[in-house]
Amino acid sequence: MTTLTLIDESGTRTGVPLAPASIIAKPRHPLTSRVVYAAAHVVPKAWADNVPGAPAEIDWDQTLAFRHHVWSWGLGVADAMDTAQRNMGLDAAATRELISRSAAEAASVGGRLVVGVNTDHVDEEHISLDEVIDAYKEQLHFTEDAGAGVVLMASRHLARAARTADDYRRVYREVLQAAGAPVILHWLGTAFDPSLAGYFGSADTDVASSTLLQVIEYNRERVAGVKMSLLDAGAEIAVRERLPESARMFTGDDFHYVGLIEGDERGHSDALLGAFAALAPHASAAVQALDAGDTARYRDLLGPTEALSQQIFAAPTYYYKTGVAFLSWLNGHQSAFSMVGGLHAARSLPHLSEIVRRANACGALERPELAAARWQSLLTLNGIEPAEVTSEADLEEALA
Secondary structure, three states, X not given: OOEEEEEOOOOOXXXXXXXXXXXXXXXXXXXXXXXXXXXXXXXXXXXXXXXXXXXXXXXXXXXXXXXXHHHHOOOEEEEOOHHHOEOOOEOXXXXXXXXXXXXXXXXXXXXXXXXXXXXXXXXXXXXXXXXXXXXXXXXXXXHHHHOOEEEXXXXXXXXXXXXXXXXXXXXXXXXXXXXXXXXXXXXXXXXXXXXXXXXXXXXXXXXXXXXXXXXXXXXXXHXXXXXXXXXXXXXXXXXXXXXXOOOEEEEOOOOOHHHHHHOEOOEOOEEEEOHHHHOHHHHHHHHHHHHOOOHHHHHHHHXXXXXXXXXXXXXXXXXXXXXXXXXHHHOOOOOOOOOHHHXXXXXXXXXXXXXXXXXXXXXXXXXXXXXXXXXXXXXXXXXXXXXXXXXXXXXXXXXX
């Protein structure tokens, strides 16, 4: 029996048994009951100068292979989003190259792809509303020319420039009118980016929601849906129930996605989640269960993963990307635990240890023996020796 060594904030080591891999089959047919995107990360060259402030040097083979992994499970890829470390190590030039390369790969296999469109290639911190519109349009046209679908991301420039809800209505109206196909809007909460406080013109979620809904209503033919990432299930449901039939709600709530995706008699959310980059097999199997009308199996498969996601996205939430890349490394999707901007150092060993514990408990370690060996190598590098399982009670508790 292989033992996983866990460590807490006091330095205490605990040994728990390594759980077997989950038995999950890839879909034989396209998923139909929900539209699901996994927001993928990028893999840097481990030997490159990917330090804070340096331009990103991407390992394109491993980065694109990860997207094929997601597509192989029947999920779509959401690219060049926050999970790819946009504004946290992924610079504008690397973002453009990522979009072009991912679009070409998606076309080669018929994979579903949407990518983030923002204003973040503009270096100036403060720009006018007209300049915000122009910046959005520049990225919009580049993305559409590359052949990718669009997620119109929340803009820090717009949050700084806008004074009223009318400013948001005007900017979105003009940008959406320039779109060649319906786009997904994006509302990112302050847990992910404090710079976006008061987005859509108000710090009051209900008031801001009304502005968002007006933007969608006034531009119905241009809006395919909205991704809400407020980590507030009630707010998401309230907006979801007021959406026109032409617009989907894509949950970006990495804390409460199980219930939101399942939904109720009044509706459900589709998904565009960073968590699903770490949980592609489970997400796929859960939607396969919904396709078959088996909600009990859906909950059995996806329910236990929510605790893992909550740990990955624990405060400070904007460092969640570290957990996504960490699990990618443990599961063999990249050769080194490294990130652009040096962000692999953003989480502590006890935090990563809890990710290991929860991933082990819910079956999210795709290759358990490899994950155990890699985790122990990281511990050993930090001077932490293996621990032993102490009792049968420990075994049962660890796998509960």
